[in-house]
Amino acid sequence: MTRQDHDPSDPQRRIRQPGPAPEPRAVVVPSGGAWLDMTLDPGLTLIEAIGPKLRKAGVASAVLELSGGGFGPFHYVIPALSQTGDHAAFYSTSFTPPGVTPVETARVTFGMRDGADWLHAHGFWTAAGQRTGGHILPYETIIAEPIAARAWLLRDACFAARHDPETNFTLFAPEPAAAGQAASLAVRLRPNQDISHALETICAAHGITHATIAGGVASIIGAHFDDGRIAPHFATEMFIRSGTITPDGAALDVALIDFTGALHEGRLRRGANPVLMTAELVLIPQ
Numbered sequence: 001m002t003r004q005d006h007d008p009s010d011p012q013r014r015i016r017q018p019g020p021a022p023e024p025r026a027v028v029v030p031s032g033g034a035w036l037d038m039t040l041d042p043g044l045t046l047i048e049a050i051g052p053k054l055r056k057a058g059v060a061s062a063v064l065e066l067s068g069g070g071f072g073p074f075h076y077v078i079p080a081l082s083q084t085g086d087h088a089a090f091y092s093t094s095f096t097p098p099g100v101t102p103v104e105t106a107r108v109t110f111g112m113r114d115g116a117d118w119l120h121a122h123g124f125w126t127a128a129g130q131r132t133g134g135h136i137l138p139y140e141t142i143i144a145e146p147i148a149a150r151a152w153l154l155r156d157a158c159f160a161a162r163h164d165p166e167t168n169f170t171l172f173a174p175e176p177a178a179a180g181q182a183a184s185l186a187v188r189l190r191p192n193q194d195i196s197h198a199l200e201t202i203c204a205a206h207g208i209t210h211a212t213i214a215g216g217v218a219s220i221i222g223a224h225f226d227d228g229r230i231a232p233h234f235a236t237e238m239f240i241r242s243g244t245i246t247p248d249g250a251a252l253d254v255a256l257i258d259f260t261g262a263l264h265e266g267r268l269r270r271g272a273n274p275v276l277m278t279a280e281l282v283l284i285p286q
Contacts (some may be wrong), residue, residue: 007199008222008232013271014192015088015221015234019058019165023193027188028202029174031157032181032236033282036062040069040147046138050110051117054153060177061158063215063282064108064153066123069147072100072252074127075140079219079235079259088191089219089235089259089276094137097127100144105255106136107239109172109217109280110151111159118161119219120172122239123265133257135237152214152282157186159280166190171278184214186225189279195220196250196270203245203283210286213252216240218279223264224272233258236276241265245283 006013026100036057040049054062106123124133156178164171174186185206189198195218203211218238223231238256245251252268 006221006234008230010236011224011269013221013234013274015276017088017166017191018086018168020162020167020177021190021192025190025193026069026198026202027173029157029176029186029253030182030184031186032155032183033284034153034155036151036153038149038151040066040143040149041144042143042224044143046121046136046141047117047119047145049143050108050119050149054110054151055187057153059153059155061111061154063280064110064149064151065214066103066106066108067148068103069143070100070102070145071125071141072144073140073142074101076134076279077137078134078257079237081235081259087183091135095127095134097276102126103147104131105217105241109159111161111172113161113170117260127130131263132261133263142164152184152284153283154184154186154193156181158211159186167277169277178219184285185283186281187281187283189218189275191275193275194271195273195275195279196252196268198275199245199250199283208245209247211245211283212286213240214241214282214284216243216279216281218281219276220256221274221276222258223254224269226269229264229266231256231258231262231264233260233262234276235259240281244283
């Protein structure tokens with residue numbers, strides 16, 4: 001089966017990646033942590049607005065939820081088909097809406113790349129009067145109006161961006177920064193595994209019966225929702241609006257944009273939503 005001829009109705013659908021699939025299929029690092037509420041100030045890039053506040057709090061890495069405010073100038077991309085065999089999917093050319101772009105919500109993974117601050121962010125916003133979303137370009141995007149941010153600080157782990165041979169992208173995965181405490185688990189999921197079942201398996205392995213999800217920047221192969229709807233196009237940029245793990249399983253409320261520009265939202269059907277490239281998040285036991 002090629003990347004473009006998968007059956008979108010198949011709950012076990014897979015997308016062939018360009019490189020070998022390493023084990024384990026999940027990278028999990030325990031870390032102490034705590035919540036921090038902050039305001040991202042206008043006039044700074046998204047990276048400049050977040051990095052110093054995290055360092056002041058004594059950490060280098062966190063996952064964040066953004067809400068309200070606006071970007072301007074704003075630069076973002078949406079998923080696209082790959083024109084070569086180097087990647088299973090790729091990015092569109094950059095979109096640059098005029099004026100200030102109001103932010104609805106976004107999720108951010110913040111960490112390090114080549115010794116410098118880096119982030120990965122997906123969200124929804126209103127660009128030129130149209131509700132849309134995608135992947136934020138962090139160095140090019142400027143905060144125009146204050147944005148509220150809630151961050152889960154990682155005390156003993158850091159999301160580090162490194163080349164991933166399987167997908168041929170530079171992707172975040174958590175790495176230990178100190179002797180990890182049990183306050184949370186920093187997680188990266190690799191491709192072609194159901195996102196809900198993978199998180200349930202991680203929680204069971206760590207004796208966790210109840211957890212909430214912080215962060216949640218990801219891509220999945222289309223989407224199957226609990227109410228029967230299907231998002232058929234495989235290349236997506238997704239984020240988790242809210243998520244819990246209980247003895248009844250994972251409940252993930254998500255939002256995504258596919259490569260046609262269509263938006264999809266809702267609760268994912270367990271066992272029917274394989275990861276496309278990655279899923280970055282933190283599990284917080286309750």
